[in-house]
Amino acid sequence: xxxxxxxxYAVPALTLGLGLLGWEGLVRxxxxxxxxxxxxxxxxxxxxxxxxxxxxxxxxxxxxxxxxLAVAVIGSVALAxxxxxxxxxxxxxxxxxVAMQVxxxxxxxxxxxxxxxxxxxxxxxxxxxxxxxxLANTTLGLSSADHNLVDLFQMYRASxxxxxxxxxxxxxxxxxxxxxxxxxxxxxxxxxxxxxxAGSAGQGSGLAYRIVESGxxxxxxxxxxxxxxxxxxxxxxxxxxxxxSHWLLRDWHDSERGRES
Amino acid sequence: xxxxxxxxxxxxxxxxxPPPLVTLRGVDKVFAxxxxxxxxxxxxxxxxxxxxxxxxxxxxxxxxxxxxAGLAGPTRGEIIWRTNRPELGFVFQEPTLTPWSDVFTNVWxxxxxxxxxxxxxxxxxxxxxxxxxxxxxxxxxPRQLSGGMKMRVSIARALVTRPTVMLMDEPFAxxxxxxxxxxxxxxxxxxxxxxxxxxxxxxxxxxxxxLSDRIVVMAARPGRAVAExxxxxxxxxxxxxxxxxxxxADTCVQTSEALHVAMGDRPPKMLEGGAT
Numbered sequence: 181x182x183x184x185x186x187x188x189y190a191v192p193a194l195t196l197g198l199g200l201l202g203w204e205g206l207v208r209x210x211x212x213x214x215x216x217x218x219x220x221x222x223x224x225x226x227x228x229x230x231x232x233x234x235x236x237x238x239x240x241x242x243x244x245x246x247x248x249l250a251v252a253v254i255g256s257v258a259l260a261x262x263x264x265x266x267x268x269x270x271x272x273x274x275x276x277x278v279a280m281q282v283x284x285x286x287x288x289x290x291x292x293x294x295x296x297x298x299x300x301x302x303x304x305x306x307x308x309x310x311x312x313x314x315l316a317n318t319t320l321g322l323s324s325a326d327h328n329l330v331d332l333f334q335m336y337r338a339s340x341x342x343x344x345x346x347x348x349x350x351x352x353x354x355x356x357x358x359x360x361x362x363x364x365x366x367x368x369x370x371x372x373x374x375x376x377x378a379g380s381a382g383q384g385s386g387l388a389y390r391i392v393e394s395g396x397x398x399x400x401x402x403x404x405x406x407x408x409x410x411x412x413x414x415x416x417x418x419x420x421x422x423x424x425s426h427w428l429l430r431d432w433h434d435s436e437r438g439r440e441s
Numbered sequence: 442x443x444x445x446x447x448x449x450x451x452x453x454x455x456x457x458x459p460p461p462l463v464t465l466r467g468v469d470k471v472f473a474x475x476x477x478x479x480x481x482x483x484x485x486x487x488x489x490x491x492x493x494x495x496x497x498x499x500x501x502x503x504x505x506x507x508x509x510a511g512l513a514g515p516t517r518g519e520i521i522w523r524t525n526r527p528e529l530g531f532v533f534q535e536p537t538l539t540p541w542s543d544v545f546t547n548v549w550x551x552x553x554x555x556x557x558x559x560x561x562x563x564x565x566x567x568x569x570x571x572x573x574x575x576x577x578x579x580x581x582x583p584r585q586l587s588g589g590m591k592m593r594v595s596i597a598r599a600l601v602t603r604p605t606v607m608l609m610d611e612p613f614a615x616x617x618x619x620x621x622x623x624x625x626x627x628x629x630x631x632x633x634x635x636x637x638x639x640x641x642x643x644x645x646x647x648x649x650x651x652l653s654d655r656i657v658v659m660a661a662r663p664g665r666a667v668a669e670x671x672x673x674x675x676x677x678x679x680x681x682x683x684x685x686x687x688x689x690a691d692t693c694v695q696t697s698e699a700l701h702v703a704m705g706d707r708p709p710k711m712l713e714g715g716a717t
Contacts, residue, residue, distance in 0.1 A: 328537040335510050335531055336554040336602075346553070350541045431582050432540040 218401040223408065226401040234390065234402075238409050241371055241386035244299075245417070248306030249367040253360065255307075256314035264322040264348065274319075281312035285370055289377035302374040302386075309370030310363040314356070321355025322348050354433050357425040364417045372410060387413075460523060461485035462606070462638055463509065468518035470504050470664075478504040480663035482518070488605075491632060491639045493649035493656045495696065497704050501664025502642045506531070506608045509640065527606050530599030530637075534611040536591035538583045538598075544570070545579035548598045555602075562601075569597040572631060589620035596628075600635070607632075607639045613648070622681075625651055629679040646700060650692045651679060658696070660703040668699040 200220045206212070207219040214222055227234065259277075263270040285305050292301040325347050333343045375388035387406045394403040430436045463486045470479040479501040486492055486509075494502040507513045508520055510531055538547045546553075548569055552562040570576050573593040583591055592612060599607060613621045629652055632639055643649050649656045650672055658668040672692050674683050683689050701707065 326537060328533045328535060329539065331507075331510075331512050332531065332533075332537065332550075333554065335512060335529065336551045338554045342554055346550075347539070350539065353541070432542075432584060434584070437584070 215398045215400050218404055222401050223404045227405040227408065230402055230405060234387070234405060234409060237385055237387045237390045237406070238413065241368075241375065241388065241410070242413060244303055244306055244371045244375075244386065245368045245413075248303055248371060249310050249364060251303075251307050252310035252314055252363055252367065256311055256359075257318055257356070260315055260318035260322055260352075263319050264344075270319070277312060277315055280308060285309050285373055286377060289374050292374075293378055298378045302371060302378055305374030305377075306367045306370035309373075310367035313362040313366065314359040317355045317359030317362075318352055321352030324355065325351040354429055354435065357421075357428065361418065361421045361425065364421045365414055368410070368414050368417060460487075462488040462523055462527075464521045464523075465505070465508070465515075466519050466521065468508065468515045468520065470501065470508065470513070471516045477663040479515075480665050482664070482666055484657065484666060486638065486640060488523075489636060489638055490654045491641065491652055493641045493643055493653040494659055495643055495646065495649045495656050495700060496659030496664075497644065497661050497700075499664070500659040500661040500703075502659055503610050504664065506610050506640060506642055509606075510608055528602050528604040530602065530604035530607045532592075532595050532599050532607070532609040532612045534614050536583070536588075536595040538591060538594055540583050542582075543579065544575065544581050544583070544586075544594050547583070547594055548601050550598060551602045565601055565603075566597075569601040570594075572600055572634075573597045574627065587620075588616050589624060592616065592624065596631075605637055607637050609639065609641045611642050611644065614643070614645075621648070626679075626681060628652065646693055646697045647684075650689060650696055651684060656696055658699045658703050660705075667703045670696050670699060 204219050204221060207217055218226070259273065263274070285308060288308070289301065289305050292304055295301075296304060329347055330343070333347055338346070371386065372388040375386040376392060378389075387410050390406045391403050394400070394406065426436060465482055465484040468479055468482040468484075469477070471477050482501070482505070484505070494505055496502050504513070508515055510529055511526065539550070545566055548566045549557075549559060549562045552565060553559075557565075567576065567579070570579060573596050575590065575593050575597060578586070578590070578594075583594065586594065596612070613624050616624065625648060632652075639652075641649070641652060653672050656670040656672065657666050658670065659665065660667045670692065673688060674686075701709070
C-alpha cells in the first residue's frame with residue numbers, strides 16, 4: 181500500500197472513528213436516553229438482534245431499487261435510440277420526460293397509490309426518478325460521435341446499422357455509465373420516498389416502512405439501524421456501478437487515465 | 442525563378458502527358474450559412490502525382506477534399522472523374538481513431554464496413570501497419586500511443602483498402618516539428634512504393650515543397666486557386682538531403698512569395714547581406 185493509499189483510507193477512517201467515539205462518549209457522559217439519541221454501540225446491537233426483520237426489509241427495498249433501475253435502463257436506452265433516429269420523435273417526447281423529471285416524486289406518489297397496487301406504485305416511483313438522468317445522458321451520448329468519424333463512415337458507405345453499432349453506441353457508453361451512476365443512487369431514493377408515502381397508507385415492508393413504524397413506536401435505535409442499512413445499500417450500489425464503469429472504460433476512456441501509473 | 446503561372450478562370454495548363462484523373466470545373470461551394478467556400482475553382486489532378494493545396498485558413502482547401510471524397514456536393518460546377526470514382530483513402534488533421542478499439546480494429550474498419558471478416562482482413566491490416574512502421578502495435582489502444590504514432594495508425598487505416606487516391610487534410614499540422622519531418626520523409630517514400638495519387642492540404646510552405654510534385658496556391662474569401670508551382674527535385678524519392686538543395690530553397694522562396702500574393706500582402710524583401 182503506497183503512502184497516498186494509506187492517507188486516502190486512513191484519514192477518513194480516523195475521522196469516522198473519532199466521531200463515533202465522541203458520539204458514544206457524549207451519550208454515556210450525559211446519560212442521554214436511547215429514545216432521544218442511541219449510542220453507536222446500541223445501534224449495532226439493535227442491528228444484530230433485529231437482523232431477521234431488518235434484512236427482510238432490506239431485501240424488499242433493494243429488489244425494488246434494482247428492478248426500477250433495470251426497467252429505467254431498458255426504457256431510457258430504447259427511447260434514446262428512438263430519439264437518435266428521429267429529431268421529430270425527440271421533439272415530441274422530450275418535454276414530457278423533462279416534465280416528469282421536475283415534478284417532485286413525493287407529489288406524484290399519492291396519486292400513483294390510488295391508481296396502482298402499492299408494490300407497483302413504489303416501483304413506478306423509483307423508476308420515474310431513475311429514468312431521466314439515463315435518458316438525458318444516453319441521448320447526449322448518441323449524438324456525440326466524433327463528426328470526422330461520422331464522415332469517415334459515410335465515405336466508406338457504412339450502413340445505418342454499422343454506423344450505429346460501431347460508432348454511435350460505443351461513443352455513448354461513457355455518457356450512459358455516468359447516467360447510470362446517478363440513477364443508481366436516485367432509484368434507491370425514489371424507492372425510499374415512495375415507500376414512506378405508501379407506508380402511511382399501511383402498506384409495504386421495506387426499510388423506509390421500518391423507519392416510519394419505528395418512529396411511531398419510539399424505537400429510535402431501530403430507526404438508526406434501518407438508516408444505517410439504507411446508507412450502506414446506497415454506498416454499495418455506487419461502488420458497484422463505479423466498478424462496472426471502470427471495468428468497461430479502463431482500456432480507452434480519458435476518465436480512467438488518472439488511475440494508471 | 443519565375444515559374445509561377447498566374448491562374449485566371451481558365452483551367453490550369455496541362456503540361457505533361459497523363460490525362461487528369463479528376464477535373465474540377467467551375468466549382469462553387471456555398472455553405473448553408475451563405476459563406477462562399479469556393480468560387481469558380483478549376484483544377485486538374487493527374488494520376489500518380491503528389492499535389493499540395495496550399496493556402497491560408499478559409500481558402501477552401503479542405504472543402505476541395507470533402508468534395509473529392511463525396512462528403513459534399515458542389516453548389517455549382519462539376520467534378521469529373523476520368524473513370525469511376527476510384528478507391529479513396531482519407532486522413533484527417535486529427536488521428537480520428539475510435540478510442541474504444543485497439544490499433545488492429547481501427548485499421549480494419551474500412552474493410553469491416555465493406556463486410557470483410559477479421560480473419561480475412563488480417564493480412565491486409567498487418568501489411569498496412571508494416572507500411573507505416575507500426576508492426577507489433579496491433580493490440581495497443583490509441584491512448585497508449587504518441588501523437589505521431591496515432592497519425593501513423595490513421596494513415597494505415599487509409600491504406601488498408603489499397604486506395605489509388607489519398608486525400609490528406611493537414612495530417613501533420615498538430616504534430617511537433619521533429620515528428621513532422623520524420624513523417625514527411627516516410628510519406629515521401631511510402632507514396633513512391635504505392636504509386637498512389639496524393640492530394641495533400643497544408644498551410645506549411647516547407648512541407649508542401651518537400652513532398653509535392655505540384656503545388657496549387659489558394660486564396661481566401663472567396664476560396665480560389667491563384668498560382669501553380671511545379672517542384673523539381675534532383676532525386677526521386679525525396680530524401681532528407683533535398684531540404685539542403687538550392688532548388689528546395691528557391692522553390693520555398695517562390696512558393697512563399699506566391700502565398701503572400703495570395704493573401705494580398707507584398708512579399709518580404711530579402712535583407713541586405715542575405716544569401717540565396
